[in-house]
Amino acid sequence: MKEIFVICDEPSKLDELVGVANALSQKVSVVDFGFETSDISADFVIKFDQKAQMIEEYANSIADILKDKDALVLMPSNRVSKALGARLSVLLNASIATEVKELRLENDKLMAKRLIYGGVAEYWLETDSKIAIALLSPGAAQKANSSKTPVQISAKFIAPKHKIELLSSTPKQKAGVDLSSAKKIVAIGRGVANESDLAMVNELCLSLGAELGCTRPIAESSKWLPHERYIGISSVMARPNFYLAIGVSGQIQHMIGIKDAGKIIAINKDKNAPIFEYADYGIVGDLYKVVPEILKAIKG
Amino acid sequence: MDIIVGVKVIYEEQDISVNASGGLDVSSAAPKIGQFDLNALQAACDIKAQIPDAKIKALSIGGKVLENPKVQKDILSRGADELYILAGDEFANLSSTKTAQLFAEAARQIGYSLIITGDGSADVFSSCVGLLAGARLDIPAINGISAIKDINSASISVLRDTGTLSQELLIPLPAAIALSSDINTPAPPSMKAILAASKKGVSTLSLSLQDSLDSMSKPTSTTNKQREHKIEPDDSDESVARFVLNLKQALGE
Numbered sequence: 001m002k003e004i005f006v007i008c009d010e011p012s013k014l015d016e017l018v019g020v021a022n023a024l025s026q027k028v029s030v031v032d033f034g035f036e037t038s039d040i041s042a043d044f045v046i047k048f049d050q051k052a053q054m055i056e057e058y059a060n061s062i063a064d065i066l067k068d069k070d071a072l073v074l075m076p077s078n079r080v081s082k083a084l085g086a087r088l089s090v091l092l093n094a095s096i097a098t099e100v101k102e103l104r105l106e107n108d109k110l111m112a113k114r115l116i117y118g119g120v121a122e123y124w125l126e127t128d129s130k131i132a133i134a135l136l137s138p139g140a141a142q143k144a145n146s147s148k149t150p151v152q153i154s155a156k157f158i159a160p161k162h163k164i165e166l167l168s169s170t171p172k173q174k175a176g177v178d179l180s181s182a183k184k185i186v187a188i189g190r191g192v193a194n195e196s197d198l199a200m201v202n203e204l205c206l207s208l209g210a211e212l213g214c215t216r217p218i219a220e221s222s223k224w225l226p227h228e229r230y231i232g233i234s235s236v237m238a239r240p241n242f243y244l245a246i247g248v249s250g251q252i253q254h255m256i257g258i259k260d261a262g263k264i265i266a267i268n269k270d271k272n273a274p275i276f277e278y279a280d281y282g283i284v285g286d287l288y289k290v291v292p293e294i295l296k297a298i299k300g
Numbered sequence: 301m302d303i304i305v306g307v308k309v310i311y312e313e314q315d316i317s318v319n320a321s322g323g324l325d326v327s328s329a330a331p332k333i334g335q336f337d338l339n340a341l342q343a344a345c346d347i348k349a350q351i352p353d354a355k356i357k358a359l360s361i362g363g364k365v366l367e368n369p370k371v372q373k374d375i376l377s378r379g380a381d382e383l384y385i386l387a388g389d390e391f392a393n394l395s396s397t398k399t400a401q402l403f404a405e406a407a408r409q410i411g412y413s414l415i416i417t418g419d420g421s422a423d424v425f426s427s428c429v430g431l432l433a434g435a436r437l438d439i440p441a442i443n444g445i446s447a448i449k450d451i452n453s454a455s456i457s458v459l460r461d462t463g464t465l466s467q468e469l470l471i472p473l474p475a476a477i478a479l480s481s482d483i484n485t486p487a488p489p490s491m492k493a494i495l496a497a498s499k500k501g502v503s504t505l506s507l508s509l510q511d512s513l514d515s516m517s518k519p520t521s522t523t524n525k526q527r528e529h530k531i532e533p534d535d536s537d538e539s540v541a542r543f544v545l546n547l548k549q550a551l552g553e
Contacts, residue, residue: 123520234425
């Protein structure tokens with residue numbers, strides 16, 4: 001049986017990872033990065049004798065604990081875990097799978113399902129290494145409820161060989177929105193010509209009770225909206241009941257972010273726009289004619 | 301300063317079809333540079349604008365598609381001074397750990413002060429090949445770089461976006477950095493750069509895999525949710541009225 005180590009830098013993701021770990025193994029250890037771990041249901045909580053400035057600096061310390069184990073490491077699929085996980089992978093000669101959509105343990109081998117080409121296809125990564133590292137997307141595996149009281153273990157901090165100097169670190173200003181849990185989303189793409197048109201779209205969002213989302217060019221090239229509102233493979237994956245795309249062409253990198261939406265509705269003046277292949281309802285037309293009509297109908 | 305830029309050649313997603321057995325057919329899909337790797341090439345060009353004697357070495361590992369002169373010219377017209385390829389059927393569809401092993405070995409052979417990769421490859425988006433290669437080379441490796449503030453022969457000063465934190469870092473060189481996709485807007489190649497590309501060198505590397513930690517199954521198409529596909533063909537008053545009715549129905553009204 002593989003021993004499971006949960007290494008999580010995001011407090012909000014810890015419960016799910018610990019739940020998955022308890023469903024997969026009867027020996028679960030959690031690395032404590034300094035946030036509240038007193039009510040964690042695990043067999044062991046590991047705390048280092050020195051606090052690092054950056055989570056990535058714990059790589060050598062964690063590798064020292066894991067080096068002789070037959071283990072599965074569970075982490076959230078985020079940038080810090082990718083940086084730390086990659087270093088661990090090399091230090092421990094361990095396979096690593098990021099953005100895991102489904103996870104299984106078969107004969108103690110990690111099987112990780114991943115998407116390819118923005119969700120056109122999927123494949124399984126089968127690991128042959130004694131230690132495997134999986135960075136899980138939310139909902140990748142079943143959780144188990146348990147009520148263990150962990151034994152606290154103190155471990156020695158081993159400084160990294162190369163020091164990246166952290167000059168400053170500030171919490172990011174969030175847009176105050178979590179599109180991944182929004183029930184209704186109106187998203188805009190490059191078909192919306194002017195930033196001033198956002199007023200009309202915002203009015204529509206307000207009338208529908210929907211959150212505003214966008215495609216990558218709107219967030220990264222035009223910078224009309226913050227990154228938190230960009231839906232797609234390298235940002236938010238959403239699952240709304242209602243998704244209205246205005247001037248969104250339907251590039252795969254965007255569509256993967258809403259492929260499981262309840263109803264997809266599209267307005268685009270290009271009849272060949274790929275968005276129509278994914279849509280339940282659509283209209284080939286001028287958004288500046290259609291959107292005011294929707295507003296009129298919704299407001300009654 | 302030698303800058304290695306990781307470039308993955310992928311296929312045009314919209315033209316990939318599914319064959320009868322559920323596998324992917326890329327025979328009608330044109331190859332292209334992954335969109336996030338364009339950010340990496342642009343970042344290298346921006347550094348070269350500050351340090352004119354910097355040399356940009358594009359490194360690409362993949363199937364025989366890399367032998368396509370059009371693909372090679374495309375990479376070289378986007379600022380790379382040299383292109384190094386490791387091409388062959390055995391290098392197509394490799395896992396991240398295998399690609400990183402080859403990438404690190406290639407980097408050792410061709411020389412580097414800085415390795416730049418994009419946010420992730422646009423096909424599998426594991427976002428860890430550059431980080432794994434950096435770890436294999438035993439150099440600092442960090443991701444999420446959203447701005448390069450300063451660079452000299454000893455270090456690079458950057459801003460990093462972890463998703464929850466904005467950090468300012470000073471990274472000693474040599475190092476490997478992976479970018480955040482909002483770091484820049486890649487410029488299309490100029491006519492001068494396109495013409496110059498055909499005069500630049502392409503080197504073919506010869507490497508083989510040593511370790512195998514994992515294996516990948518053949519990709520199979522995912523099942524997409526069935527959609528109603530009720531599309532109004534124009535925005536006449538009647539079409540708009542029908543569309544609005546359907547939209548209200550979708551809202552549950």
